[in-house]
Amino acid sequence: MPDKRCCPVTSGAIAERVVVVYHALSSVVRNEQKESMMTKADLVAQIAARANMTKAAAERSLNAMLESVQEMLAEDGKLTLTGFGTFVAETRQERQGRNPRTGDVITIAASKVVRFRPGKMLKDALNK
Structure with a gap:
């Protein structure tokens, strides 16, 4: 029997049904999220x-x-897999930002980021 502590209704036959439905819906949501990504x-x-x-x-x-x-x-900062796409390492410049907690203006340090540009075969496969 699923744990009743997760559901606000906790007594009687109705509560047991609510808990079962709650867990069933939770597993459906988890399965839908899992199907949309690959680990x-x-x-x-x-x-x-x-x-x-x-x-x-x-x-x-x-x-x-x-x-x-x-x-x-x-x-090298660049990797091309013909047809699949190109990975490029770029330097993001130092910039001004705002601390969301305090609202203070801060300086965000320069950093390297990787950009990906899809190739023709990948684009065509996605747009079928």
Whole structure:
């Protein structure tokens, strides 16, 4: 039986039904949120299935690729995967901002950011 503490109605048969419905709706919302995103574990499983390899080998491959992308952006500042897109490391200039808690004007330090520009194949796949 689901925990009744999460629901404001806590006594009787109606309360039990409300709690069951509450938990059912919560799981639907969680499932909808999960379906709209892919975790690293999901990606590893998909790579393993498509490449006919173990999940451990797929995870090592994915980690090697991600490390290579990081190193390439740190060294050269640009990585192009033809058809997929281009990753570019850019420096965001120092700028003025406002502390939302106090309202004081603050200086936000310069920082590096990564921008991604999708390639034609990726754009076409998304717009099917």
